[in-house]
Amino acid sequence: MSVVGIIPAGGSGERLGADGPKAFAVLAGRPMLEWSLEALAASCDRVVVAVPAGFEAAPDRIRGGASRSESVRNALAAAPEATVVVVHDAARPLVTRELVARCLEELGEDEAAIAAAPVTDTVKEGDGGRVLRTLDRSRLWAVQTPQVFRADALRSALDAPAERLAAATDDASLVESAGGTVRLVEAPPENLKVTTPLDMRIAEAILESRC
Numbered sequence: 001m002s003v004v005g006i007i008p009a010g011g012s013g014e015r016l017g018a019d020g021p022k023a024f025a026v027l028a029g030r031p032m033l034e035w036s037l038e039a040l041a042a043s044c045d046r047v048v049v050a051v052p053a054g055f056e057a058a059p060d061r062i063r064g065g066a067s068r069s070e071s072v073r074n075a076l077a078a079a080p081e082a083t084v085v086v087v088h089d090a091a092r093p094l095v096t097r098e099l100v101a102r103c104l105e106e107l108g109e110d111e112a113a114i115a116a117a118p119v120t121d122t123v124k125e126g127d128g129g130r131v132l133r134t135l136d137r138s139r140l141w142a143v144q145t146p147q148v149f150r151a152d153a154l155r156s157a158l159d160a161p162a163e164r165l166a167a168a169t170d171d172a173s174l175v176e177s178a179g180g181t182v183r184l185v186e187a188p189p190e191n192l193k194v195t196t197p198l199d200m201r202i203a204e205a206i207l208e209s210r211c
C-alpha cells in the first residue's frame with residue numbers, strides 16, 4: 001500500500017486579502033501550508049502539494065489548476081504509485097495527526113472516509129428571501145478535510161469535464177456521484193477552515209495555545 005498525501009494549496013486567497021496566496025500567509029510563525037504538511041507527513045509515504053504558478057520550485061510541488069478539484073487531479077497525476085490518497089486543504093491548518101490517522105483507519109471497505117462535524121445550527125432551505133422548509137438537523141454533517149480515498153476511485157471520479165470539477169465543492173461528492181460509498185468520521189470542532197482575516201486570528205490563537 002502506498003499512501004500519498006495531496007494538499008490543494010493553489011488558490012489565491014481572495015477572501016483573506018493577504019499580500020500573496022493564502023497557503024503561504026504566515027500563521028503562528030510559519031507559512032499556513034506547513035501546519036498541514038507536518039500533520040500529513042506522519043501518515044503518508046509522500047505528500048504532493050498543488051501550488052499557484054510561480055511556487056513550484058520545491059520537490060513535490062506541482063502547478064495547481066483553475067479549480068480546487070483540478071488542483072487535486074494535477075497532484076494525483078504526479079503520484080501514479082498511490083493506492084490510498086489523503087486529500088487535505090492547506091486552508092485547514094488545525095488538522096491533527098490523529099484525525100488523519102483516524103480517517104485512514106476508517107476507510108475499511110468503503111471508497112472514502114471523510115472528516116465531518118455534526119451540524120449545530122438549525123438549517124433551512126430557502127428560495128430567495130423565503131423559507132421553503134426546515135431540514136432534519138440530526139442527519140446533517142458539515143464536511144471538512146482530510147478526505148481519504150482509494151486512489152482508483154478518486155482517479156476515475158476526477159476524470160470529468162472542467163465544468164463538473166469546478167462545480168464540486170469537495171472530492172467525496174464526485175466519488176458519491178460515481179456510486180462510491182463514503183464513511184463519515186467525526187472531527188474535532190477546532191478543525192476550522194481559514195477563509196477570512198477573522199478565521200486567521202482564531203486559528204492563530206488555537207495554534208499558539210497548543211505549543
Ligand code: CTP
Pocket residue numbers: 007008009010011012013014015016022023050064065066067068069071072089090091092194195
Ligand atoms: N485551491 C486550489 N486550487 C484552486 C483553488 C483552491 O488548490 N484553483 C485550494 C486552496 O488553496 C485551499 C483549498 O483549495 O487550500 C480550499 O479553497 P479556498 O478555501 O476557497 O481557498 P482560496 O481559493 O485560496 O480562497 P478564495 O476562494 O477566498 O480565493
Ligand code: MG
Pocket residue numbers: 011
Ligand atoms: Mg476558493
